[in-house]
Amino acid sequence: xxxxxxxxxxxxxxxxxxxxxxQTFTKMDAAMKDKNLAELSSLGHFLKxxxxxxxxxxxxxxxxxxxxxxxxxxxxxxxxxxxxxKCLRLIGESIAEAKRAYEVVNSLMKQFYAEA
Amino acid sequence: xxxxxxxxxxxxxGDDGESFVVLENEKFTKSILPKHFKHSNFASFVRQLxxxxxxxxxxxxxxxxxxxxxxxxxxxxxxxxKANSKDSLDNIRRKAPAPRKPSNLSDDQISIQQIDLMNxxxxxQAQQIESLVQTTGQLQMNxxxxxxxxxRLQKTVVNHDRVMQDVMTFLQSVDAKQRRDxxxxxxxxxxxxxxxxxxxxxSQNMPGSExxxxxxxxxxxxxxxxxxxxxxxxxxxxxxxxxxHTTTTPVSQDPRNAQFxxxxxxxxxxxxxxxxxxxxxxxxxxxxxxxxxxxxxMYSEHINNIPYPMPSRDTQDPRAQFADTRKKSxxxxxxxxxxxxxxxVEDDPTCRQIGGKFLYSFSCVVDCALDGLEAVxxxxxxIKYDMILMDIIMPNLDGVSACHxxxxxxxxxxxxxxxxxxxxxIQMYFHHGMDDVLPKPFTRKxxxxxxxxxxxxxxxxxxxxxxxxxxxxxxxxxxxxxxSGQSVRDDMSAGTSPAGSSGAxxxxxxxxxxxxxxxxxxxxxxxxxxxxxxxxxxMTGNTFQTGPQTPMGMRQGVMQxxxxxxxxxxxxxxxxxxxxxxxxxxxxxxxxMAAPMR
Numbered sequence: 108x109x110x111x112x113x114x115x116x117x118x119x120x121x122x123x124x125x126x127x128x129x130q131t132f133t134k135m136d137a138a139m140k141d142k143n144l145a146e147l148s149s150l151g152h153f154l155k156x157x158x159x160x161x162x163x164x165x166x167x168x169x170x171x172x173x174x175x176x177x178x179x180x181x182x183x184x185x186x187x188x189x190x191x192x193k194c195l196r197l198i199g200e201s202i203a204e205a206k207r208a209y210e211v212v213n214s215l216m217k218q219f220y221a222e223a
Numbered sequence: 224x225x226x227x228x229x230x231x232x233x234x235x236x237g238d239d240g241e242s243f244v245v246l247e248n249e250k251f252t253k254s255i256l257p258k259h260f261k262h263s264n265f266a267s268f269v270r271q272l273x274x275x276x277x278x279x280x281x282x283x284x285x286x287x288x289x290x291x292x293x294x295x296x297x298x299x300x301x302x303x304x305k306a307n308s309k310d311s312l313d314n315i316r317r318k319a320p321a322p323r324k325p326s327n328l329s330d331d332q333i334s335i336q337q338i339d340l341m342n343x344x345x346x347x348q349a350q351q352i353e354s355l356v357q358t359t360g361q362l363q364m365n366x367x368x369x370x371x372x373x374x375r376l377q378k379t380v381v382n383h384d385r386v387m388q389d390v391m392t393f394l395q396s397v398d399a400k401q402r403r404d405x406x407x408x409x410x411x412x413x414x415x416x417x418x419x420x421x422x423x424x425x426s427q428n429m430p431g432s433e434x435x436x437x438x439x440x441x442x443x444x445x446x447x448x449x450x451x452x453x454x455x456x457x458x459x460x461x462x463x464x465x466x467x468h469t470t471t472t473p474v475s476q477d478p479r480n481a482q483f484x485x486x487x488x489x490x491x492x493x494x495x496x497x498x499x500x501x502x503x504x505x506x507x508x509x510x511x512x513x514x515x516x517x518x519x520x521m522y523s524e525h526i527n528n529i530p531y532p533m534p535s536r537d538t539q540d541p542r543a544q545f546a547d548t549r550k551k552s553x554x555x556x557x558x559x560x561x562x563x564x565x566x567x568v569e570d571d572p573t574c575r576q577i578g579g580k581f582l583y584s585f586s587c588v589v590d591c592a593l594d595g596l597e598a599v600x601x602x603x604x605x606i607k608y609d610m611i612l613m614d615i616i617m618p619n620l621d622g623v624s625a626c627h628x629x630x631x632x633x634x635x636x637x638x639x640x641x642x643x644x645x646x647x648x649i650q651m652y653f654h655h656g657m658d659d660v661l662p663k664p665f666t667r668k669x670x671x672x673x674x675x676x677x678x679x680x681x682x683x684x685x686x687x688x689x690x691x692x693x694x695x696x697x698x699x700x701x702x703x704x705x706x707s708g709q710s711v712r713d714d715m716s717a718g719t720s721p722a723g724s725s726g727a728x729x730x731x732x733x734x735x736x737x738x739x740x741x742x743x744x745x746x747x748x749x750x751x752x753x754x755x756x757x758x759x760x761x762m763t764g765n766t767f768q769t770g771p772q773t774p775m776g777m778r779q780g781v782m783q784x785x786x787x788x789x790x791x792x793x794x795x796x797x798x799x800x801x802x803x804x805x806x807x808x809x810x811x812x813x814x815x816m817a818a819p820m821r
Binding site for chain 1: 570571572573574576577578580614616642663664665
């Protein structure tokens with residue numbers, strides 16, 4: 108989608124995303140402390156949309172899971188998962204996953220735009 | 224009677240004066256009773272006596288058994304009934320004398336009365352109930368009929384809408400294709416001065432003739448569609464309102480509607496809320512400009528419903544400008560006849576940026592709303608868009624609700640942008656008035672496809688534009704004049720009909736809106752500008768060319784227009800066969816004509 112002279116644009120988007128992801132993770136951690144499932148779900152949805160748009164599918168997948176767990180569903184959102192503690196635990200795992208994926212993306216992107 | 228001596232052998236006072244004696248039953252009955260009691264029934268006479276508490280004096284308590292008055296004699300006695308004491312007669316009452324019996328009697332009578340009363344009441348109530356039942360039944364029937372009628376209407380309207388849109392889309396695609404074909408055939412001739420001069424008169428005559436003969440089948444259809452549309456919309460609105468009343472909070476909606484109407488008429492003077500727009504008005508507005516421009520503006524017109532320059536342009540301009548200043552080189556230009564205005568409703572900055580970026584690259588003018596609430600208020604301000612891209616899950620007001628509200632007063636295509644694309648989700652989106660779903664994450668192509676699908680009416684043939692590229696340098700010269708020409712046209716058209724100004728509404732929004740801020744824009748002749756120029760010409764070609772006061776500086780521009788309009792001009796020439804109202808046929812000869820010239 109990028110023209111040669113428009114790498115700046117995609118760069119701004121990507122870095123915008125990276126920054127946004129950092130903030131979202133911070134918020135997620137706070138919500139984990141509060142055990143606020145609804146907040147976690149909406150944060151998951153939020154980050155899911157942007158990561159999906161940029162094609163960071165690993166991050167997106169984890170965010171989707173977080174969204175579902177937050178709704179007290181299983182990871183595909185198809186069946187209910189009434190156990191809140193279990194949901195929280197699963198969300199914790201997914202957040203960790205998402206952060207790992209994010210770190211990969213982060214370094215790759217910074218590398219890419221540094222070269223370009 | 225008892226004292227009458229002539230009766231004494233039949234009936235007389237008893238010996239002691241405390242009773243009376245009927246001596247001869249038969250005679251008494253036959254001769255005396257009729258005279259005094261209007262009947263001749265001894266038994267009833269006795270009954271009457273009993274009622275007044277006379278008692279028959281028993282005879283057999285005496286020794287010897289036989290009565291002193293004879294065997295057949297009936298002796299009656301009453302405590303108050305005495306010879307020579309008429310005063311005591313007053314004490315002889317029907318009910319009073321016997322305490323037990325009279326009370327019984329009165330009880331009976333009371334209860335009888337009560338029963339009567341109750342019977343009457345019951346009967347009355349029964350009647351009432353019956354009538355109520357009847358009424359209820361009737362109401363139920365009526366209600367069912369109405370509901371069925373409503374459902375039927377709704378279905379009909381929806382089907383109509385769909386059919387109409389399908390038909391229009393199809394026709395437009397056919398039309399666009401044909402025009403593109405013809406244009407591509409004619410484009411190369413732009414360089415030949417001879418052809419262009421010969422064509423000049425035609426192209427100038429053309430708009431007039433076309434104005435006289437406006438109804439190509441497509442235009443006709445669009446006109447019909449326009450006439451139908453307001454009604455359909457009204458029905459839909461009504462039904463939705465009904466739905467709303469049953470399902471969601473009606474209070475919040477109605478004021479919005481009202482507010483929309485109010486603000487609309489307030490902000491853009493002379494514009495009418497489309498709600499009030501009747502088919503005739505619609506017709507009057509759309510017709511004149513449609514006659515020269517072909518079908519597409521009309522179509523966009525009726526989609527947008529408010530054919531006036533929108534007051535809120537200022538909010539759009541910076542972004543529009545931004546879009547224009549972006550370099551488009553190397554990007555395949557989708558070729559709009561004017562830049563589509565897109566409202567991007569998205570809370571996520573990344574999606575918004577990407578989406579906006581894509582849209583810019585498609586030469587769209589993008590306006591953004593951060594949530595459903597902002598989108599709704601933008602719509603209520605009366606800003607017109609060609610399409611709305613709507614995220615679903617957003618803070619404040621989600622996309623579905625926003626769509627639902629917007630649908631109360633506007634038919635702009637709304638495309639849901641979401642990753643929730645389960646079939647029941649999608650069902651729900653459509654149910655609330657969304658026109659399509661763009662699954663997230665979307666690609667550049669899927670977005671472009673979506674645009675082209677819903678903005679078919681804005682498509683322009685790219686070949687014609689390419690043909691003009693060489694002369695783009697001259698555009699700088701024509702840039703200034705053309706805006707003056709535009710003002711000329713504005714003056715002219717504003718005087719004549721609102722439709723004229725609706726034609727103008729496209730150009731000022733991008734044109735005069737942009738040029739003051741960024742005057743250089745005109746000179747590079749970047750494709751975007753080309754596009755606008757083209758669009759300007761197309762939209763306004765009529766007044767432009769018929770206006771005799773066109774400055775000479777515009778010559779270049781006019782030439783270009785001629786080149787560009789040649790397709791239409793030829794069409795107009797070919798159309799001399801008499802406004803046969805068959806555009807398809809018009810094209811055929813044109814193309815055959817064009818081939819040899821090439």
